[in-house]
Amino acid sequence: MRKILGLVLGLVVMMTLVACGAQKLSQETLMKNNWVTVQSDDGISMEMTLSFDKDEVKVTPKVKELNTKEIDEDALALGEDFLKGAVDELAKSLETTSKYTIKDNEVVVESTDFSEGTGDYKIKMKDGNLVIQGEDEVTFKPVKK
Numbered sequence: 001m002r003k004i005l006g007l008v009l010g011l012v013v014m015m016t017l018v019a020c021g022a023q024k025l026s027q028e029t030l031m032k033n034n035w036v037t038v039q040s041d042d043g044i045s046m047e048m049t050l051s052f053d054k055d056e057v058k059v060t061p062k063v064k065e066l067n068t069k070e071i072d073e074d075a076l077a078l079g080e081d082f083l084k085g086a087v088d089e090l091a092k093s094l095e096t097t098s099k100y101t102i103k104d105n106e107v108v109v110e111s112t113d114f115s116e117g118t119g120d121y122k123i124k125m126k127d128g129n130l131v132i133q134g135e136d137e138v139t140f141k142p143v144k145k
Contacts, residue, residue, distance in 0.1 A: 030052035057097070
C-alpha cells in the first residue's frame with residue numbers, strides 16, 4: 001500500500017512539475033518583447049535581435065565587438081577601420097523580415113529575403129527565455145520593447 005501511495009504521489013508531483021514547467025508559446029508571448037542573443041565567432045561578437053509582430057519576424061544583427069586579436073592577419077592587412085566598416089555593412093545586409101506561423105511549440109519561417117532561412121524551428125520557453133533549436137540551440141533573452 002505504501003508503494004502504491006508513493007507511486008501515485010510521485011506521478012502527481014511529476015505531472016504538476018511538467019505542467020508548470022512547460023510554458024505555452026503564443027504570438028502574444030513573442031510580440032510582448034524583443035528577443036536578444038549575443039554570439040561570438042572568429043573575433044566578431046554579434047547581437048541578434050528578433051522582433052515579432054502578428055505574422056512577421058524581423059531579424060536585426062548588430063556588431064557588438066570586433067576583437068582584432070582573434071582575426072586572421074590577412075584580413076587585418078586591409079586596415080582595422082576598413083575591416084570594422086565591412087563587418088558593419090555585412091551585418092546590415094543580413095537584416096531580414098520573414099513571415100512565420102506557430103503550431104504548438106514549432107515555428108515555421110517563410111523567408112522573404114534569404115531562401116536558406118526558410119524552415120521549421122523548434123522553439124520553447126525556458127526560464128523566461130526563448131530557446132530556438134536549429135542546427136544549434138540558441139537562447140534569446142527578453143528585452144522590453
